[in-house]
Amino acid sequence: MNTCVEIAGIKFKNPIVTASGTFGFGEEYSHFYPLSALGGICTKGLTIRPKQGNPPPRATETYGGMLNAVGLQNPGVEHFLATDDKRLADEDVVVIANVAGSTLDDYIAIGERINDAHAQMVELNISCPNVKEGGMAFGVLPSSVEKVTAAVVNVCKKPVITKLSPNVANIADNARAAEAGGAAAVSLINTLSGMAVNYKTRRPVLANNNGGLSGPCVKPVALKMVWDCYNAVKIPIIGLGGITSYTDVLEFMICGARAVQVGTANFTVPTAAYDIARDLTDYVARQDMDINDLVGTLILNG
Amino acid sequence: MKDRSAVVLSNERVADGVMKMILQTDDMPDDLIGGQFAHVRVPDGAHVLRRPFCICDFDVVAKTITLCYAVVGEGTAQIAAVRAGDRLDVLFPLGNGYRPTGKKIMLIGGGMGSAVLPAIVTAFPDREYTICLGFSDASKVVLTDELAAKGVKVVLATDNGTAGEKGYVTDIAAELAAKDAPDEIFCCGPEIVYKILAHKFEGSGIPVYISLEQRMGCGIGACLVCNCRVRRGDGESYARVCKDGPVFALGEVVL
Numbered sequence: 001m002n003t004c005v006e007i008a009g010i011k012f013k014n015p016i017v018t019a020s021g022t023f024g025f026g027e028e029y030s031h032f033y034p035l036s037a038l039g040g041i042c043t044k045g046l047t048i049r050p051k052q053g054n055p056p057p058r059a060t061e062t063y064g065g066m067l068n069a070v071g072l073q074n075p076g077v078e079h080f081l082a083t084d085d086k087r088l089a090d091e092d093v094v095v096i097a098n099v100a101g102s103t104l105d106d107y108i109a110i111g112e113r114i115n116d117a118h119a120q121m122v123e124l125n126i127s128c129p130n131v132k133e134g135g136m137a138f139g140v141l142p143s144s145v146e147k148v149t150a151a152v153v154n155v156c157k158k159p160v161i162t163k164l165s166p167n168v169a170n171i172a173d174n175a176r177a178a179e180a181g182g183a184a185a186v187s188l189i190n191t192l193s194g195m196a197v198n199y200k201t202r203r204p205v206l207a208n209n210n211g212g213l214s215g216p217c218v219k220p221v222a223l224k225m226v227w228d229c230y231n232a233v234k235i236p237i238i239g240l241g242g243i244t245s246y247t248d249v250l251e252f253m254i255c256g257a258r259a260v261q262v263g264t265a266n267f268t269v270p271t272a273a274y275d276i277a278r279d280l281t282d283y284v285a286r287q288d289m290d291i292n293d294l295v296g297t298l299i300l301n302g
Numbered sequence: 303m304k305d306r307s308a309v310v311l312s313n314e315r316v317a318d319g320v321m322k323m324i325l326q327t328d329d330m331p332d333d334l335i336g337g338q339f340a341h342v343r344v345p346d347g348a349h350v351l352r353r354p355f356c357i358c359d360f361d362v363v364a365k366t367i368t369l370c371y372a373v374v375g376e377g378t379a380q381i382a383a384v385r386a387g388d389r390l391d392v393l394f395p396l397g398n399g400y401r402p403t404g405k406k407i408m409l410i411g412g413g414m415g416s417a418v419l420p421a422i423v424t425a426f427p428d429r430e431y432t433i434c435l436g437f438s439d440a441s442k443v444v445l446t447d448e449l450a451a452k453g454v455k456v457v458l459a460t461d462n463g464t465a466g467e468k469g470y471v472t473d474i475a476a477e478l479a480a481k482d483a484p485d486e487i488f489c490c491g492p493e494i495v496y497k498i499l500a501h502k503f504e505g506s507g508i509p510v511y512i513s514l515e516q517r518m519g520c521g522i523g524a525c526l527v528c529n530c531r532v533r534r535g536d537g538e539s540y541a542r543v544c545k546d547g548p549v550f551a552l553g554e555v556v557l
Contacts (some may be wrong), residue, residue, distance in 0.1 A: 024524030052540060057517045059527040061351045061377070073526045073540060215350045267519045268343065268350045270393060
């Protein structure tokens, strides 16, 4: 049996990675379980300078999911390099630094700065729907996806994962653009743009008005998009969107994901990613299989 | 790994739209203090976010915590439907609670905010407490008996005078404080109460602490969903209600 997967030459002991923005920098969750139980962790989105984020309320529950508009609050990349990155260097887990910017120069600057990090990979957040300059502008048109990916790949020595937005005309075109720009992998999906409304006040619930939808309700959308991208590109795909159990992981891998990310489930159950990794490992052992053999094995109906 | 499963001993309606639940756990912490909260999972798959409830009271020997909560939506309605003998997934104790400094402590509860007060007396029984509770009307009054049973002085007020004194708890607390000169004040209630307290006690020299409420995600400080605005140094920044709070110094919070 084998649960180990490889992306851009980097080995993950299992395909379970925590999703950016749901896991901080791992410190809080490390009080619940050893981070080494996971394949990888993806950091909170980092920007060149510290960012305060949006006013509250920043999140609200919706049926089978939630909306958030945190707005990329983070202490800035220098703080990360001086503190969390060093702490994470002692953990036996792949660390992926999620980075965001407002301009192409921002992305280039942070891509260069991450060269000094312990973090082994970079995930480009070009699809944050919650800040005006959250990089969403880079995530919509295939031409700009390619441009920003190529610009970071050009300066960053670490493998670059481009995180794709579902709020686009054709996500497979954007996956192709990321591949053309030199991305080592793509991750998808980021949150779906949405709104929650209070009928009494006639106002949106979130201070930011709009937010990003995540949780089990988005899983069918994510599975379809992973399959579409799997058929469009040769680079590995990291699938995410509403994963709460090891069977969800199997479904994403069958649709073409080489690894997956667990996000909102961390809020419902603080040990969710740990539980899923354990259950997946048990399943693979019971089946005596290599988990890589599942990738892209979807059998379409007649 | 900490066991989050707790047995429901009771779950009863105690006032209009208010429930009181007692939970027993094998994994009772010995350092619990008032002002901390429990993050309760709604017992179905459709609700992805836990519900943060203040820990109303606790008993280290019986290994129980009491939660007192308002039923405001589908999630809390589901929790209200849980029966004795059922199990709930409860993450606690979370947050930065209230540690009284000084001897004479005034506790002020505005409506549901009163729910946080019994645990403060249980955690620090050796203080001299004066407790002021305010509710909109008699149908909303909770926890007066529980607090009286702890042998502390309780003053009750309702806005319309249907129970206790007629008037606002902030006015009554300010009058009492002028006479008794407490060393410290702790208050839990709606934001308007904090604004009034800020006005009434500004320059009094009495430290005032408050407990904030916000929509939460993880509840452990990782997701930055529940932030509030605070004054730090020369400027303003965000603090996490779940981890840096929910208890803050009144002057620190931007209301």
